[in-house]
Structures are given as C-alpha cells and as structure tokens.
Amino acid sequence: MIPFHFTGARVLRPGGLIETPVGITEGRIVDAPCGRAVDASGFLLLPGIVDPHGDGFERHLAPRRGAMLDMGDGLAMLAVELAANGITTAMLAQFWSWEGGMRGPDFARAMLEAHAAVAPLQAVDLRVQLRVESHLLDDFDAIAACVERFGVGYVVFNDHLPHRQLSEGRKPPRLTGQALKSGRSPEAHLALMQALHQRSAEVGPAVAALVARLPGVRFGSHDDDSAERRAFWRALGAGISEFPETLEAAQAAVAAGEPVIMGAPNVVRGASHAGKVSAQALIGQGLCAALASDYHYPAPRQGALKLAETMGLEAAWALVSDGPARVLGMTDRGRIEAGLRADLLLLDPETGRVGATVAGGRLAYLGPEMASRFFG
Incomplete structure (x- = not known):
C-alpha cells in the first residue's frame, strides 16, 4: 500500500469536526502527513460505516x-x-x-x-x-x-x-x-x-x-x-x-x-x-x-x-x-484515531453523497471529483 494523506477536509474526530491532516500508511490511520497529499477541501472526512x-x-x-x-x-x-x-x-x-x-x-x-x-x-x-x-x-x-x-x-x-x-x-x-x-x-x-x-x-x-x-x-x-x-x-x-x-x-x-x-x-x-x-x-x-x-x-x-x-x-x-463496531466487538475501527484500521469516507456535505471510500487503507471507491484530485 502506498502511503498518502488527506488535507483540507473537516475531520470527524471524537469531540467534533476539526480541520487536520489524516495520514494512511500500512492500512492504518496516522496523525501526521505521510506520502503524497490529496486535497479533500470541501469534504467531510468520516469514519467508515x-x-x-x-x-x-x-x-x-x-x-x-x-x-x-x-x-x-x-x-x-x-x-x-x-x-x-x-x-x-x-x-x-x-x-x-x-x-x-x-x-x-x-x-x-x-x-x-x-x-x-x-x-x-x-x-x-x-x-x-x-x-x-x-x-x-x-x-x-x-x-x-x-x-x-x-x-x-x-x-x-x-x-x-x-x-x-x-x-x-x-x-x-x-x-x-x-x-x-x-x-x-x-x-x-x-x-x-x-x-x-x-x-x-x-x-x-x-x-x-x-x-x-x-x-x-x-x-x-x-x-x-x-x-x-x-x-x-x-x-x-x-x-x-x-x-x-x-x-x-x-x-x-x-x-x-x-x-x-x-x-x-x-x-x-x-x-x-x-x-x-x-x-x-x-x-x-x-x-x-x-x-x-x-x-x-x-x-x-x-x-x-x-x-x-x-x-x-x-x-x-x-x-x-x-456503535455497530462496538456491538460486533470490532475495537479496531469505527473512529478516526491513530493506529486504527484506515476505514474512511469523504462525504460531500452539499449532496450527502460519497466522494471516496478507503477500506483497510485501500481505495474502495472513487467518485469523479475526487478522482481528478487523486490523478488529475
């Protein structure tokens, strides 16, 4: 897996939304920038469902x-x-x-x-x-x-x-x-x-x-x-x-x-x-x-x-x-915290639709707008 990090997004951390970079390396979340930067401005970065x-x-x-x-x-x-x-x-x-x-x-x-x-x-x-x-x-x-x-x-x-x-x-x-x-x-x-x-x-x-x-x-x-x-x-x-x-x-x-x-x-x-x-x-x-x-x-x-x-x-x-992660006994996911499995989604707050999904540190879905930011 190639490390990368999101910048510009409002990130849902325990305690509320903040703007902070979120890194992904070896399938895990890290708090510091790593690898290439991906501009996620205008999106919410949320824990994967x-x-x-x-x-x-x-x-x-x-x-x-x-x-x-x-x-x-x-x-x-x-x-x-x-x-x-x-x-x-x-x-x-x-x-x-x-x-x-x-x-x-x-x-x-x-x-x-x-x-x-x-x-x-x-x-x-x-x-x-x-x-x-x-x-x-x-x-x-x-x-x-x-x-x-x-x-x-x-x-x-x-x-x-x-x-x-x-x-x-x-x-x-x-x-x-x-x-x-x-x-x-x-x-x-x-x-x-x-x-x-x-x-x-x-x-x-x-x-x-x-x-x-x-x-x-x-x-x-x-x-x-x-x-x-x-x-x-x-x-x-x-x-x-x-x-x-x-x-x-x-x-x-x-x-x-x-x-x-x-x-x-x-x-x-x-x-x-x-x-x-x-x-x-x-x-x-x-x-x-x-x-x-x-x-x-x-x-x-x-x-x-x-x-x-x-x-x-x-x-x-x-x-x-x-909530569901706790019900199922999955302590490694459900929140955006360093060390947890990198399960994340970028959500467009205007449409409520998903711009990109990362599961276990791998890109699982990439919508048109985020695709241009990844590869454009």
Missing part, C-alpha cells in the same frame, strides 16, 4: 432465476456498491431457513463457499451473519459445522413460523406463493410448517446447546416483540436484540445491558414499513446502539445525516460507525 446486518446482497446473488451463474461475481459487485455508500465493513445476513430458495440451506452453503473465495480479495471487509430459523432443529449440527468451517462470527435466531394459524389449524396467509418460492407444493410446505411448529418445546434446549457449542460467536435474536421474548433469548445466550418490534422489548434489552440494533430505513422513512416501533423514537430515548442497512445500502448514510439535523453529526454518525 460498519453495517451490522444487511440482506440487500440477495439481489446481487440471485437477481432473476438463472441470471447469476457465479455468486463470487455477485459478491464482488456488491463490494463496489457498499463502498459507493461509504460502508467499509458489512455483515451479510444470510438465512438458513425452512423457507427455501435464497433462504434455504443449499443456497446458504453456496453463498458461504463463494464468500470464502471472494471476500479476502475485496477492500471492503465482507463478513457473514447466519440468520437461523429457530425451529429448524435437525439442521443445527450442519449449521454449527458451517459456522466453524467458515469462521462465521455472528448468528441471529429468527422465528418466521405463523404459530397462531398453525395452532388454530388454519391455513397461513400467502401459503401458495411461499410454497412455490421454496420449490414445494402448498400441501408439502404446510406439512413442513406444522411439523416444525409441533417441536416448539424443543427449541429452547436445542438453541442453548448450539450456543454452548460455539464459543466466541456472537448471538442475537431478531424481531423481539416483548420483554418476555427478549428474556427468553437472553436466557439461551442470545445477547443482541436486532430490530425489536416494540418499545417494551427495546427497554428490556437495554435494562439488561444488551445492545439494540435498528434498521436505518426505518429512520429514513420516519417509521417502520411494517408498523412496528419507530427507530427514531428509540434513538431519542437512548435505546439504540447501532443502525443497520437492513434491505437498502444507502440507508445508514442517509439515516445518519437525517439524524444529524437534530442530534448533531458526531452522535448521529456514531450510530453507523463506532
């Missing part, structure tokens, strides 16, 4: 049936989009579910294989989070083996079974469409859901055993809808609450010292698309540690800039940089 949960990559890997023959190519294109949005670390939230299709075990295995081959070649730090359907108990051994083999560091439990309809003997909504996506007949799909539902009493002990089997892995739960549900997952060792659906669930998590992750699109829209609790409301009460892209990669940048209008840039940007 750490995305703790995003499934927008699905359209890169399977845009249409049979359209993506090489998942590795899709992941490489994904890295470019992430960098263009200032994301320097991304947790790719891959399902392992009875729902089939892109959420099925076969797709998950293929994605993990492609990721292992392609991720080390990218500047952006691509990582995988497995979203495990809690009732898919017979797959827990295979899931544990994949977590160990591919070094998955974050596992989150979902439960997408329509338990109320199943317990009442009613046909779940959208059954036919979901069955077709899974490659099953509606009758076979319903039978599978019923069989999984009947094993609900086994879920707690099986999840606890899986967590105990994988020391060093972070575990969380998705869509907690009550304090009781958060307590259930806490008791099993899942200590991160992703996208809680109610104020009560978020309060219960924070009261227990557990981090809450919310979706940045919720902030951008001003509300949950599904009518759940507002992310902005939780942030205003100090109940959110981090924002995630969820399904839209521009959202962390857009959401942080929206929040900055009321809470200031430093606090708002921490929700997409230092």
Whole structure:
C-alpha cells in the first residue's frame, strides 16, 4: 500500500469536526502527513460505516432465476456498491431457513463457499451473519459445522413460523406463493410448517446447546416483540436484540445491558414499513446502539445525516460507525484515531453523497471529483 494523506477536509474526530491532516500508511490511520497529499477541501472526512446486518446482497446473488451463474461475481459487485455508500465493513445476513430458495440451506452453503473465495480479495471487509430459523432443529449440527468451517462470527435466531394459524389449524396467509418460492407444493410446505411448529418445546434446549457449542460467536435474536421474548433469548445466550418490534422489548434489552440494533430505513422513512416501533423514537430515548442497512445500502448514510439535523453529526454518525463496531466487538475501527484500521469516507456535505471510500487503507471507491484530485 502506498502511503498518502488527506488535507483540507473537516475531520470527524471524537469531540467534533476539526480541520487536520489524516495520514494512511500500512492500512492504518496516522496523525501526521505521510506520502503524497490529496486535497479533500470541501469534504467531510468520516469514519467508515460498519453495517451490522444487511440482506440487500440477495439481489446481487440471485437477481432473476438463472441470471447469476457465479455468486463470487455477485459478491464482488456488491463490494463496489457498499463502498459507493461509504460502508467499509458489512455483515451479510444470510438465512438458513425452512423457507427455501435464497433462504434455504443449499443456497446458504453456496453463498458461504463463494464468500470464502471472494471476500479476502475485496477492500471492503465482507463478513457473514447466519440468520437461523429457530425451529429448524435437525439442521443445527450442519449449521454449527458451517459456522466453524467458515469462521462465521455472528448468528441471529429468527422465528418466521405463523404459530397462531398453525395452532388454530388454519391455513397461513400467502401459503401458495411461499410454497412455490421454496420449490414445494402448498400441501408439502404446510406439512413442513406444522411439523416444525409441533417441536416448539424443543427449541429452547436445542438453541442453548448450539450456543454452548460455539464459543466466541456472537448471538442475537431478531424481531423481539416483548420483554418476555427478549428474556427468553437472553436466557439461551442470545445477547443482541436486532430490530425489536416494540418499545417494551427495546427497554428490556437495554435494562439488561444488551445492545439494540435498528434498521436505518426505518429512520429514513420516519417509521417502520411494517408498523412496528419507530427507530427514531428509540434513538431519542437512548435505546439504540447501532443502525443497520437492513434491505437498502444507502440507508445508514442517509439515516445518519437525517439524524444529524437534530442530534448533531458526531452522535448521529456514531450510530453507523463506532456503535455497530462496538456491538460486533470490532475495537479496531469505527473512529478516526491513530493506529486504527484506515476505514474512511469523504462525504460531500452539499449532496450527502460519497466522494471516496478507503477500506483497510485501500481505495474502495472513487467518485469523479475526487478522482481528478487523486490523478488529475
């Protein structure tokens, strides 16, 4: 890596914005100028975005049936989009579910294989989070083996079974469409859901055993809808609450010292698309540690800039940089400090768009204006 340093930018340091040179050498931030100077006047220099949960990559890997023959190519294109949005670390939230299709075990295995081959070649730090359907108990051994083999560091439990309809003997909504996506007949799909539902009493002990089997892995739960549900997952060792659906669930998590992750699109829209609790409301009460892209990669940048209008840039940007880094245990990133990994982005304050992204000291994205400053 060739050392260089930015000059002229307003730099977001702990404590606020200051104008100071920031150097990059051997993939790390240094406080002194080094190598060639790059004029970043007119831009903000911000910590790279750490995305703790995003499934927008699905359209890169399977845009249409049979359209993506090489998942590795899709992941490489994904890295470019992430960098263009200032994301320097991304947790790719891959399902392992009875729902089939892109959420099925076969797709998950293929994605993990492609990721292992392609991720080390990218500047952006691509990582995988497995979203495990809690009732898919017979797959827990295979899931544990994949977590160990591919070094998955974050596992989150979902439960997408329509338990109320199943317990009442009613046909779940959208059954036919979901069955077709899974490659099953509606009758076979319903039978599978019923069989999984009947094993609900086994879920707690099986999840606890899986967590105990994988020391060093972070575990969380998705869509907690009550304090009781958060307590259930806490008791099993899942200590991160992703996208809680109610104020009560978020309060219960924070009261227990557990981090809450919310979706940045919720902030951008001003509300949950599904009518759940507002992310902005939780942030205003100090109940959110981090924002995630969820399904839209521009959202962390857009959401942080929206929040900055009321809470200031430093606090708002921490929700997409230092906050998620801390939740994920990544102590080497999330702030602009000497010695940390050189994950940075230059932001045009007039447009809110990214002019350049540096990930691990390497240029990951270069917009037209900054390209002329680098090479003109």
